[in-house]
Amino acid sequence: MKKYILIFYFLISFYNVFAHESHYKDLSKIEMDVFRNDKLIGYTNYYFEHNEDDMTVKNETKFEVEMFGVKIFSIDSKSIEKYKNQKLVSFNSKTLQNDKKKFVKLNYDKKKNIFIIKGSSYVGEADVDNAIGNWWSSKILKSNSQISPLSGSIKKQTIKLIGKDEMELNGKKFELFHFKLKSTDESLPNDKKLDFDIWLDPKKGIIFKVKYNRLGDWEYRIKNFN
Numbered sequence: 485m486k487k488y489i490l491i492f493y494f495l496i497s498f499y500n501v502f503a504h505e506s507h508y509k510d511l512s513k514i515e516m517d518v519f520r521n522d523k524l525i526g527y528t529n530y531y532f533e534h535n536e537d538d539m540t541v542k543n544e545t546k547f548e549v550e551m552f553g554v555k556i557f558s559i560d561s562k563s564i565e566k567y568k569n570q571k572l573v574s575f576n577s578k579t580l581q582n583d584k585k586k587f588v589k590l591n592y593d594k595k596k597n598i599f600i601i602k603g604s605s606y607v608g609e610a611d612v613d614n615a616i617g618n619w620w621s622s623k624i625l626k627s628n629s630q631i632s633p634l635s636g637s638i639k640k641q642t643i644k645l646i647g648k649d650e651m652e653l654n655g656k657k658f659e660l661f662h663f664k665l666k667s668t669d670e671s672l673p674n675d676k677k678l679d680f681d682i683w684l685d686p687k688k689g690i691i692f693k694v695k696y697n698r699l700g701d702w703e704y705r706i707k708n709f710n
Contacts, residue, residue: 507689509534514620514690515707518547520700525549526559528704530620539567543577543618543633549700557699558582563633565616572599575616579634588636590616603636610638619704622689625663625682640668641678649683651692653706660693661686674698 514530526547533540541564548558563577575590586604592612593600599610615627617639624630629640646662660683667678675698683693694704 508532508539508621511690512710514709516619516704517707518545519703519705520547520549522701522703527707528619530618537569539570541565541567541620543620559634561634563588563618565618572612572616575631575633577633581634586634588631588633590631590636599631601631601636603632605632605635605637607636614638619691619694622684622691624691625665625684628668630678639672639676639678642666642668646681651683653692654708658685658692659687660684 511532513532516528517524518526518528526545528543528545528547531542531544533542543561543563543565545559545561549556559579559581561577561579561581563575565575566573571592572590573592575588577586577588579586588601588603590599590601590603590610592598596609597612599612599614601608601610610631611629613627613629615621615624615630616633617624617630618633625643627641629638631638642665644664644666646664649660649662651658651660663682663684665678665680665682667676670677679696681695682691684691690706690709692706696702
């Protein structure tokens with residue numbers, strides 16, 4: 485009986501996470517540290533601006549990996565995404581990855597009800613059910629595919645609820661849901677596959693932690709939010 489009660493709680497909480505995306509209206513920022521092999525290498529921060537039915541989310545991401553004093557990997561990225569009545573209407577990003585320029589220009593076409601994307605890896609249309617592949621919105625955990633915030637490429641994904649977990653932040657404990665996000669297409673090269681463990685606060689709809697393995701153990705961990 486206890487097991488079924490727990491499953492029921494999971495399902496109700498899981499639904500509530502996605503039923504009330506308007507809970508972001510009081511959010512002003514989310515700050516996350518980026519670690520590789522338990523070493524702090526940078527950050528990704530989100531800043532929220534609200535004006536009646538409009539919301540703008542600005543992101544700054546910067547980190548670099550060094551081996552023996554030589555830089556082997558780096559990201560320096562800035563983006564702006566705009567929402568109206570909780571729906572994405574535009575996303576623009578510029579990224580320097582290992583000195584290679586990447587970009588995304590996405591706009592919502594109201595007449596066709598589709599996204600129009602011009603990116604460094606993809607140019608074309610996309611379904612509005614796609615989520616931007618960033619680490620602040622719970623929408624990424626209810627979408628069947630995501631758009632790369634760096635290049636505009638689209639990848640199909642599957643989401644699995646693993647279980648319940650707990651995390652302490654600034655002296656306060658938070659109950660989290662642990663999800664597994666993976667690429668649907670298993671034939672993709674390993675460096676192109678999605679394979680993330682994601683921890684979400686189901687009450688606030690905020691992602692607290694993301695972990696994956698790609699040339700090392702990576703972790704995006706929430707530092708602060710308000």
